[in-house]
Amino acid sequence: MRDVSPRGASALALALGALIFASPLRTVWAREGAPWWLPFVLWTALLVLATWVATRKERP
Amino acid sequence: MSVTLPLVVAFVYLVGLGLLSELADRRPALAALARHPIVYALALGVYATSWTFYGSVGFAARYGYAFLAVSLGVVLACLAIPILWRPVAELVRRHRFTSLADLFAFRYQSELAGALVTLLLVAGLLPYLALQLRAVADAAVFLAGDDAPPELGLVYVALLGLFAVIVGARQSPERARRPGLMLALGLESLLKTIAILVVGALAFGELGGLSGLNARLHRLPDLHAPLAESPWSALVLSAAAAGFLLPRQFHVAFVEQPSRRALRWAIVLVPLLLLLLNLPLPILYWAGLEHAAGLGEAGHALSPDHYVLAASSSDFGRLVAFFGGLSASSAMVLVSTYALSGMVSEGPRAPAAARDPARGRR
Numbered sequence: 562m563r564d565v566s567p568r569g570a571s572a573l574a575l576a577l578g579a580l581i582f583a584s585p586l587r588t589v590w591a592r593e594g595a596p597w598w599l600p601f602v603l604w605t606a607l608l609v610l611a612t613w614v615a616t617r618k619e620r621p
Numbered sequence: 622m623s624v625t626l627p628l629v630v631a632f633v634y635l636v637g638l639g640l641l642s643e644l645a646d647r648r649p650a651l652a653a654l655a656r657h658p659i660v661y662a663l664a665l666g667v668y669a670t671s672w673t674f675y676g677s678v679g680f681a682a683r684y685g686y687a688f689l690a691v692s693l694g695v696v697l698a699c700l701a702i703p704i705l706w707r708p709v710a711e712l713v714r715r716h717r718f719t720s721l722a723d724l725f726a727f728r729y730q731s732e733l734a735g736a737l738v739t740l741l742l743v744a745g746l747l748p749y750l751a752l753q754l755r756a757v758a759d760a761a762v763f764l765a766g767d768d769a770p771p772e773l774g775l776v777y778v779a780l781l782g783l784f785a786v787i788v789g790a791r792q793s794p795e796r797a798r799r800p801g802l803m804l805a806l807g808l809e810s811l812l813k814t815i816a817i818l819v820v821g822a823l824a825f826g827e828l829g830g831l832s833g834l835n836a837r838l839h840r841l842p843d844l845h846a847p848l849a850e851s852p853w854s855a856l857v858l859s860a861a862a863a864g865f866l867l868p869r870q871f872h873v874a875f876v877e878q879p880s881r882r883a884l885r886w887a888i889v890l891v892p893l894l895l896l897l898l899n900l901p902l903p904i905l906y907w908a909g910l911e912h913a914a915g916l917g918e919a920g921h922a923l924s925p926d927h928y929v930l931a932a933s934s935s936d937f938g939r940l941v942a943f944f945g946g947l948s949a950s951s952a953m954v955l956v957s958t959y960a961l962s963g964m965v966s967e968g969p970r971a972p973a974a975a976r977d978p979a980r981g982r983r
Binding site: 567568570571572574575578579582583587591592593594595597600601604605607608610611612614615617 | 686689693696697699700701702703704838843844845853854857858885886888889892893896899900903
């Protein structure tokens with residue numbers, strides 16, 4: 562994972578983010594009765610992923 | 622609340638911001654601060670306008686959590702910075718584009734393409750600008766209540782318009798970067814974020830904290846329920862594109878971009894900023910509902926767009942909510958008019974000159 566390029570990391574993060582928030586899988590956190598804070602917890606998890614993307618360095 | 626207090630706050634704030642912008646354009650130390658990646662990321666927060674402040678809660682009243690889509694789209698766009706934004710940033714830097722119209726003129730090798738983009742953006746953004754001015758005017762009238770004179774809204778519109786003209790109308794040589802603009806935008810993003818967090822904290826306290834909120838949740842509307850009826854996917858996709866293609870976003874993200882390092886920081890900081898702006902909104906929605914319920918019959922007349930203003934029972938909380946919306950609106954009006962004015966007054970660049978920098982600009 563250390564050798565993943567910024568573009569590769571970005572693609573992976575985008576795919577995961579889209580899966581959580583833009584795919585039909587959003588019914589997992591968007592179902593009735595789910596905790597109101599759940600989307601924000603998932604958003605915070607996405608921030609951790611974003612940090613990983615931001616720290617990737619271009620290969621020389 | 623008196624009519625005068627919010628007006629004084631608005632006047633002092635906008636004048637202060639104008640002075641800061643002027644100083645930053647002239648003083649190297651402030652200009653250097655304006656180039657910091659954190660300021661750049663904060664400036665990108667201009668995406669969150671008065672709609673985020675007031676309209677999101679109104680949207681939540683109808684579509685539940687769908688209001689999050691407007692910000693989550695941008696979060697996804699930020700994750701794609703290395704793929705989507707970097708190539709555009711490179712093009713803008715290499716060919717010294719100053720607008721989205723330049724990019725389209727270059728891409729399609731046609732000034733007509735750039736001119737059409739300009740026309741479309743002007744047509745699309747004028748109502749958007751008008752809504753920002755109206756939001757501040759409406760908020761001021763709401764706070765003044767029955768004491769609001771009929772021309773109060775017009776006063777705020779004139780104030781905001783004058784601010785945008787005075788701060789934005791300085792013509793830089795070949796529209797070089799404006800550190801003053803970036804610093805003003807950064808400060809506005811910071812202040813509006815603090816404002817919404819303060820108002821959210823006050824509303825949270827009035828709901829009785831976590832235990833009080835949990836005790837009420839069974840009779841408060843579930844924000845998940847209306848989500849299925851909302852145009853979620855369309856909103857996320859539109860927001861993702863808007864995050865870097867709206868004129869104000871394009872200008873801040875690419876034309877004013879200080880360094881490649883700044884773009885890397887934006888991958889994390891912009892989503893963080895949007896998270897902080899959205900986190901208090903469900904609390905404010907529920908607090909607004911409780912306030913409306915407490916008003917009895919009069920509560921039915923309370924628009925959900927005003928819940929953020931009404932959520933706190935104290936004048937201080939309402940003033941902070943007004944200030945946050947003013948900050949959000951003024952930033953959007955400032956940078957959008959600046960970006961649009963450049964497109965309209967200068968027109969798109971000729972493709973031949975843009976393709977070959979060695980031939981120089983026209």
